[in-house]
Amino acid sequence: MDLTLRVWRQAGPDRPGAFEEYRAREISEDASFLEMLDVVNERLTLEGKEPITFDHDCREGICGTCGIMINGKPHGGQKGTATCQLHMRKFGNGDVIVVEPWRAAGFPVLKDLMVNRSAFDRIIEAGGYIGVDVGSAPEANLIPVPKAVSELAMDAAACIGCGACVAACPNNAAQLFTAAKVAHLNLLPQGQPERFARVEAMVDTMERFFGSCTNHGECEAACPKSISIDFIALLNKDYVRAKRINRAMVSRA
Amino acid sequence: MTTTQAPARRQYPWPIEFYRSAVGKKWVMGVTGIVLIGYLIFHTIGNLKIYLGAEEIDSYGEALRDLGGHLVPRTSLLWLMRGGLLVCAVLHIHSAATLTATNWKARSGRYHVRDYAVASYASRSMRATGVIVVFFLLFHLADLTWGVTPAASDVYARGAIYANMIASFERIPVAILYVIANLSLAPHLYHGTWSLFQSLGWNHPRFNQWRRYAAWAVTGFVVIGNLSVPIAVQLGYFD
Numbered sequence: 168m169d170l171t172l173r174v175w176r177q178a179g180p181d182r183p184g185a186f187e188e189y190r191a192r193e194i195s196e197d198a199s200f201l202e203m204l205d206v207v208n209e210r211l212t213l214e215g216k217e218p219i220t221f222d223h224d225c226r227e228g229i230c231g232t233c234g235i236m237i238n239g240k241p242h243g244g245q246k247g248t249a250t251c252q253l254h255m256r257k258f259g260n261g262d263v264i265v266v267e268p269w270r271a272a273g274f275p276v277l278k279d280l281m282v283n284r285s286a287f288d289r290i291i292e293a294g295g296y297i298g299v300d301v302g303s304a305p306e307a308n309l310i311p312v313p314k315a316v317s318e319l320a321m322d323a324a325a326c327i328g329c330g331a332c333v334a335a336c337p338n339n340a341a342q343l344f345t346a347a348k349v350a351h352l353n354l355l356p357q358g359q360p361e362r363f364a365r366v367e368a369m370v371d372t373m374e375r376f377f378g379s380c381t382n383h384g385e386c387e388a389a390c391p392k393s394i395s396i397d398f399i400a401l402l403n404k405d406y407v408r409a410k411r412i413n414r415a416m417v418s419r420a
Numbered sequence: 421m422t423t424t425q426a427p428a429r430r431q432y433p434w435p436i437e438f439y440r441s442a443v444g445k446k447w448v449m450g451v452t453g454i455v456l457i458g459y460l461i462f463h464t465i466g467n468l469k470i471y472l473g474a475e476e477i478d479s480y481g482e483a484l485r486d487l488g489g490h491l492v493p494r495t496s497l498l499w500l501m502r503g504g505l506l507v508c509a510v511l512h513i514h515s516a517a518t519l520t521a522t523n524w525k526a527r528s529g530r531y532h533v534r535d536y537a538v539a540s541y542a543s544r545s546m547r548a549t550g551v552i553v554v555f556f557l558l559f560h561l562a563d564l565t566w567g568v569t570p571a572a573s574d575v576y577a578r579g580a581i582y583a584n585m586i587a588s589f590e591r592i593p594v595a596i597l598y599v600i601a602n603l604s605l606a607p608h609l610y611h612g613t614w615s616l617f618q619s620l621g622w623n624h625p626r627f628n629q630w631r632r633y634a635a636w637a638v639t640g641f642v643v644i645g646n647l648s649v650p651i652a653v654q655l656g657y658f659d
Contacts, residue, residue: 175532186532239535265533272528337539338523370443378526379442379519381543382615388537397623404621406443414434 168194168260172207174219175267177276180283184276186265189219196256200243201226201233203255220279226251228391231327234334235280236267241331241389249329249391269334273341273376284330286376287344293372294365295348297357310356323351325392332386332394338378343386345373346402347394353405363409363416370406442522445515450616452508452515457613457638459505464645470658474582481581513554520547542607543615549608556601563588589653598650602643610639 170191177184189211194203201223208218224232233250237243243253258264266280274282299305312320324347332343349366352358358365380399387396431437438444469477487497536544562571564584569576573587589595613635617623622631652658 173532236531236533239531239533240537244535244537267531267533270527270529270531272526275528335537337536337544339526339528340523371441374442374522376526378523379446380618381446381519381523381546382611382618383536383539383543385537385539396618397625397628400618400621400623402621403443403447403619404623406441407438407447407621410434410438410444 168196168255168258170194170203170255170258170261171263173263173265174279176219176279177268178278180275180277194255196254198255199226199251200235200237200253200255201251220277220281222281223251228252229327231329234269234329234331236265236269236334238265241269241334242329242391244389246388247391247393249327252391269330271330271333271339271377273339274330274333282330284328287328287330287341289376290341290345290369290372291348293368294361295352295369296361297352298360299357312355316354320351320354323347323354323394323398326351326390326394327392329391331389331391333377335385335389336378336380337383337385338381340380340386341373341377342380342399342402343390343394343396345369346396346398349405350398350401353401363405363412366402366405367409367413370402439515442519445519446619448511449515449519450619452512453612453616455505455508456512457609460609460642461638464642467649468645470582470585470649471652477581477585478579481579513550516547516550540607540611542611545607546611549604552601552604553608556597556604559597560601563594585649586653586658589650592654595650595654599647602646605646606639606643609642610635613638 172189172191173186174189175184176187189207191203191207194206198206201221204219204221211218221235222232224230226233228249228251231249234242235250237250237253242248242250243257245253245257268274268276268280269282269284270276271282273286274284277283326344326347328344330344333339333341336342349369352365353362382396382399384396387394432440439448466477466480469480484498485495559571562568564572564581566572567576567578567584573584573591575587576584589598614631617631
């Protein structure tokens with residue numbers, strides 16, 4: 168199939184960017200979106216031009232490295248699918264495809280379609296961990312976890328941190344990412360000791376980089392792991408409790 | 421000795437610390453929203469008393485002023501409620517304004533192409549509909565509470581609720597204004613009612629779908645109830 172790409176090109180973080188048009192001829196409809204970009208880049212390289220920079224790693228939808236705004240939809244808009252798992256058969260022959268990077272103040276563009284998502288790392292550093300004893304690995308079934316709880320925690324843990332939620336949000340809020348990361352630890356018994364310190368620290372860090380949630384629901388629709396905004400309600404509930412409980416802990420110290 | 425550590429930010433009392441966070445502000449918006457929605461429902465019930473006749477609605481107004489009877493000074497409880505509503509409205513608007521500023525700062529340029537999947541007209545127009553409602557509120561107070569012309573009709577008389585409402589709504593531009601204002605209120609009320617459950621963290625698989633139904637019910641009752649009055653006046657129902 169033959170396509171026309173309108174791609175955002177930007178030489179560096181503080182450089183001006185603009186759209187460039189590229190023809191992508193004879194693309195296999197079995198190619199993934201990233202493989203299509205590989206073909207385009209191959210040809211650009213042979214022509215002696217700068218290839219399009221984009222982030223990618225596992226290409227099987229589990230690492231969260233890829234992520235592009237395709238025709239105004241994060242990851243191309245196919246439900247529960249990351250850019251690497253989106254196939255060209257979803258497009259029509261002769262289509263014009265607009266390709267943009269995630270746009271958010273918390274995700275500055277590094278080059279072309281690649282953005283700096285280390286703000287997510289700052290959020291994880293603030294509390295996305297549990298305390299465990301050192302030594303040999305503990306017996307896995309020592310702490311019983313109810314089935315429903317483990318399922319729910321697993322749904323939250325499915326987050327791959329791609330940033331589509333931030334990119335999709337009209338407010339550029341990172342609520343869905345933070346809610347998923349908080350919930351997958353806060354729901355489990357192993358996460359209880361740091362539960363309220365965690366939610367407070369992670370939310371406060373999140374708000375240094377991102378906007379606030381106004382419950383549009385765009386993040387849930389964009390999420391390649393279909394993580395529910397129900398986790399955001401859980402985050403809000405724990406945060407309000409944390410403000411009260413953490414204060415009580417301080418007063419006892 | 422030099423230090424690389426940033427100076428510690430001054431810690432405020434915890435309600436202020438809570439309100440400084442965006443999640444806290446959304447919580448405040450939710451709680452004040454409940455108060456304002458509750459007020460709207462009672463206000464609509466009051467408005468509908470116009471269909472029971474002049475004596476019914478005029479004595480309803482008198483009952484509000486006389487709330488508490490001989491136990492408290494006249495109109496004191498009414499002013500207490502008005503004060504509470506004003507505090508809620510101010511907090512609601514202040515948190516909305518500051519959150520909007522935060523959100524605009526969090527953006528970096530718009531997408532060249534953006535195709536929303538689920539964000540509704542209601543959720544995306546909250547700021548616009550909120551501003552319309554505030555301006556309408558000022559007009560509405562001038563019209564039927566303060567009796568300031570030209571917002572109020574020439575025959576405005578304090579306490580004559582039935583006559584004031586009909587005289588006001590008989591003016592076609594005013595009737596249109598009330599219809600537009602209520603139609604702007606509808607999406608604000610719908611998204612606000614649904615959304616406050618999320619902001620306050622009230623989420624359970626058992627009742628999640630009822631949050632949407634509740635939002636439709638509240639919006640339908642308030643908006644249809646309020647719209648019916650200027651339309652009925654224009655259609656000559658009270659002649």
